[in-house]
Amino acid sequence: MPDTLCKTFSTSHKYQIIKNREVHTVSKRKYGLALSLVLAAGTILGACGTDKDKEKDNNTSSSGGNQSEFSVAMVTDVGGVDDKSFNQSAWEGIQQFGKDNEMTKGDGGFDYLQSKDESDYTSNLNALTRRDFNLVFGVGFLMEDAIDTIASQQTETNYAIIDGVVDQPNVASILFKEQEGAFLAGVAAALMTKSDKIGFVGGMEIPVIERFQAGFEAGVAAVKPDIKVDVQYTGAFDKAELGKAAAGRMYSSGVDIIFHAAGGSGNGVFTEAKERKKADKDAYVWVIGVDSDQYEEGKVGDDNVTLTSMLKRVDVAVQDISNLAKEGKFPGGETKVYGLHDDGVTLADSRGAIPEDVLKQVDDYAKKIADGEIEVPEFTK
Amino acid sequence: MSNKVVNILVPVISIILGLIVGAIVMLVSGYDPVAGYIALWNGIFGDAYAIGETIRQISPYILAGLAVAFAFRTGLFNIGVEGQLMVGWFAAAYVGSAFELPMIIHLPLSLLAAAVAGALWGLIPGILKATLRVHEVIVTIMMNYIALHTVNALIKAVSGGGYKTEKIQPTASLRSDFLSQLTDFSTLHYGIFVALAMVIVTWFILEKTKTGYELKSVGFNDHASQYAGMNVNKNIILAMVISGAFAGLGGAMEALGTFGNMTNRGGFTGIGFDGIAVALLGANSPLGVIFGASLFGSLKYGANNMPNAANIPLEIVSIVIALIIFFVASGYIIRVGLQRLAKKKEAK
Numbered sequence: 153m154p155d156t157l158c159k160t161f162s163t164s165h166k167y168q169i170i171k172n173r174e175v176h177t178v179s180k181r182k183y184g185l186a187l188s189l190v191l192a193a194g195t196i197l198g199a200c201g202t203d204k205d206k207e208k209d210n211n212t213s214s215s216g217g218n219q220s221e222f223s224v225a226m227v228t229d230v231g232g233v234d235d236k237s238f239n240q241s242a243w244e245g246i247q248q249f250g251k252d253n254e255m256t257k258g259d260g261g262f263d264y265l266q267s268k269d270e271s272d273y274t275s276n277l278n279a280l281t282r283r284d285f286n287l288v289f290g291v292g293f294l295m296e297d298a299i300d301t302i303a304s305q306q307t308e309t310n311y312a313i314i315d316g317v318v319d320q321p322n323v324a325s326i327l328f329k330e331q332e333g334a335f336l337a338g339v340a341a342a343l344m345t346k347s348d349k350i351g352f353v354g355g356m357e358i359p360v361i362e363r364f365q366a367g368f369e370a371g372v373a374a375v376k377p378d379i380k381v382d383v384q385y386t387g388a389f390d391k392a393e394l395g396k397a398a399a400g401r402m403y404s405s406g407v408d409i410i411f412h413a414a415g416g417s418g419n420g421v422f423t424e425a426k427e428r429k430k431a432d433k434d435a436y437v438w439v440i441g442v443d444s445d446q447y448e449e450g451k452v453g454d455d456n457v458t459l460t461s462m463l464k465r466v467d468v469a470v471q472d473i474s475n476l477a478k479e480g481k482f483p484g485g486e487t488k489v490y491g492l493h494d495d496g497v498t499l500a501d502s503r504g505a506i507p508e509d510v511l512k513q514v515d516d517y518a519k520k521i522a523d524g525e526i527e528v529p530e531f532t533k
Numbered sequence: 534m535s536n537k538v539v540n541i542l543v544p545v546i547s548i549i550l551g552l553i554v555g556a557i558v559m560l561v562s563g564y565d566p567v568a569g570y571i572a573l574w575n576g577i578f579g580d581a582y583a584i585g586e587t588i589r590q591i592s593p594y595i596l597a598g599l600a601v602a603f604a605f606r607t608g609l610f611n612i613g614v615e616g617q618l619m620v621g622w623f624a625a626a627y628v629g630s631a632f633e634l635p636m637i638i639h640l641p642l643s644l645l646a647a648a649v650a651g652a653l654w655g656l657i658p659g660i661l662k663a664t665l666r667v668h669e670v671i672v673t674i675m676m677n678y679i680a681l682h683t684v685n686a687l688i689k690a691v692s693g694g695g696y697k698t699e700k701i702q703p704t705a706s707l708r709s710d711f712l713s714q715l716t717d718f719s720t721l722h723y724g725i726f727v728a729l730a731m732v733i734v735t736w737f738i739l740e741k742t743k744t745g746y747e748l749k750s751v752g753f754n755d756h757a758s759q760y761a762g763m764n765v766n767k768n769i770i771l772a773m774v775i776s777g778a779f780a781g782l783g784g785a786m787e788a789l790g791t792f793g794n795m796t797n798r799g800g801f802t803g804i805g806f807d808g809i810a811v812a813l814l815g816a817n818s819p820l821g822v823i824f825g826a827s828l829f830g831s832l833k834y835g836a837n838n839m840p841n842a843a844n845i846p847l848e849i850v851s852i853v854i855a856l857i858i859f860f861v862a863s864g865y866i867i868r869v870g871l872q873r874l875a876k877k878k879e880a881k
Contacts, residue, residue, distance in 0.1 A: 230799075232847075258844075265837075265840060265841055266840065266847050268847065269802075269803070270792070270796060270798075271590075271787075271791060271792075272837060274720060275586055275834070275837055276837065276841075278582065278718070279837070279838065279841045280841075282582075283841075294796065297697075297792070297793075297794070305718045306718075355799075356696065356797060356799060357689075357696065357797070358696045358797070387685070387799050388799025388800060389799065390799065390800075391799065391800070
């Protein structure tokens, strides 16, 4: 009985619609014929396609055989390879490494895969492993679990994780002392601010980003202990609109310098600053970029809102590990930490935005940190 | 043309049409569509690993699709599957990691926790709809955001300030070494059987029980149902609760199978929203949901191989996949076309 109730309803419903349509569109009948002709053609073409598919498939599998001695690839996190920040920096490192060693993009050379979602990490890492890359980088803290799993299964391939620690004999863990670079950014911000209000926009509240925040706050406090940094997290690395909203609120409340550590979300901070600069050429708004030199991001006509960028030389680390692996000295099971001392973190060229005397003070702090005279806190209070 | 032939022809033609238009997009943007589709095919069925991962991806889609379809049959548009799935995910991950129990209790308990959490999340819009006539679409959309941020806060709370929950105990895991080895280390897990079992449960409730009859009846015409002596409000609440439970189980697939924990999320998973399309593609029938979920799951997973094997950018791939789904969803147009053609033949 329930069956019939359902069926009668649905079928009668459909018929009604069809009837109505016919009444109104008798002239369109020919259209149906034309459509079906196209479909028929499509079916035939489709069949051709599959035959060719098979041939091509055979070709690719045979050509995959010739390989150069060393190959390297990376998997991005959800920010994507063009995030103008962290992932991009890693990819630039790999490209540079490829260029130095006369490798080509693709199998047996160097390549990358982008992740759209958390669930892509494992499959992307696996895909690259299956293409026989010798070394596969997982870019980003969130890939820890995925690398851990895959590395235990695929013991033949070497992996490296950036910003995370995985304890496996075939995984090298790469960490940065972000707090040291962020400290310098904090010093520069505190010396440059006119309103004595400084902001920090973070991505997700994870240890890496908290290191940025801790260092930045410590740097500001070292120069002007009274300033309380306005901190806001967007909760995501790929949501520029949230970064823009956070920056908008901060600038409106009088903040004049914002340091962002939010990957793709941070692009919104730049957008907001540029809009303000465009509307009022004399507006005193600055952004401190992160990971790569984000000078290009801050261009507004002849002006630029990029004060400086805190460089996290993911590219240096990537090349370093790749070179070690190529020479057969892959630091599997080890954790390498890149700090100010090893040029792993530093401030980018400010291109005149920061005056000489301020730069000198920043350099003094940099020396003290490198010499161990100042210990920059790793955790936020 | 008989109805049966039409029923088979329509989806086939729609998929082919989608593939053709997708190929044009790839050609226009300067990529090789043949290589692209080989990559897609290999990404779905290429080897044991790909098949395993594809099936893994299908499981939560089946449950999300069931959740949407079930509510639809009672005339309710449950857009809150996403949120219900996330609370289910968290509940399963928490119960799976916090307790130490023998597997025979632990695994069912974790699944149950996910179902209950999802059901509770569905209960709220159900009650609001039944008692105050607040439209369930609005409430469920808002409940998604509440779920996202509540779950993020809960993850932080239970992990002592961290960003992810602890890994679940092996006794709560749906993973199996057997399935994993069978598919060359894929993350395939027993969740697919849970999902298929739920398909049967749905069919049974809807087609073989008095409750199911009442639920559908309310969906067709709530006034008539009330006149016939059915408790419409009770049925609305019940439909949302059952729908939420399915969604919650979908979250359990991710918690107990794919990931083994839950990470602080910046945004929605998308599975719940795709569940709406899965249900509609499957004409809101339990069996149809399996097909809808298979299509979505395969395309979603297989598409990852297109940048990998054919060097086509992810953005183009997204367009191609969307086109295929678009044509499948608009199968009705093709159906009308075919029927016209048949009539014309008869006339001659």
